[in-house]
Amino acid sequence: MSSASSARSGLRGRTVVVPLIPCPRCQATVRYYVSNTEDHEGWVFYRCPNHSATGCDFWFWEMEYVAYLVDAHFLVGNQAVDAVGATEERREELIRASYERRRIATQVATSRAALARPGSLQQNMSKHQESALIGLGAEILVLLKLLLGSVMLLCALCVLLLMKK
Ligand SMILES: [Zn+2]
Structure with missing residues (x-):
């Protein structure tokens, strides 16, 4: 992702060059x-x-790093304008x-909570x-x-009564 002297990134057709400078605290080349x-x-x-x-605490998000480069004149003119615009x-x-x-995660969490609520779950209802x-x-x-047993008993009684006659 990084070359020896700069990190390049294309954004909407523009190629933005973000120079990798020596760390101002210890002179090691900053990394991307x-x-x-x-x-x-x-x-x-x-x-x-x-x-x-x-x-060593030299550490910046891209936009803040570019702002630092502009402040310290590592980036000037059009390069500075392009880099600031692109990183913004x-x-x-x-x-x-x-x-x-986050919005999707919240939606998922909300629907999960709704499903977990007793009574609201269709499956729980149908199981009940x-x-x-x-x-x-x-x-x-x-x-x-x-009923069947008593009908059979009645039949048997009828048969018995008929046979006795
Ligand atoms: Zn350092």
Whole structure:
């Protein structure tokens, strides 16, 4: 992702050159990174390579790094204008993308919560009704058996009475 002296990125037809400068604190050449944290997924940042070794704290998100470069005159003229414009646009896109991700996550969480609420879940309702129906069916079956049994008993009694006559 990075060359020896600069990081290039194309944005809407423009090629923006972001120079990789020597760290102002320890002179090591600053490096280009892409964040993969949940809050800043895809965000580009620039950091001193000695960050983990010596704890050098030279570290900027892309837009702030470009602002630093402009302030320190590493970027001038059209290059400065293009880099500032491009990184501002990219920042807006990243914020929009993370807002969209959060909105979808909230929707998913809301619908999950709705499904988890007792009584609101169609499946719970039908299962409840199903078990009620099964119970009712069993009761009807018992009644039918009793009815059949008494009819047969009556028949047997009739036959006995007829035979006695
Ligand atoms: Zn450093």
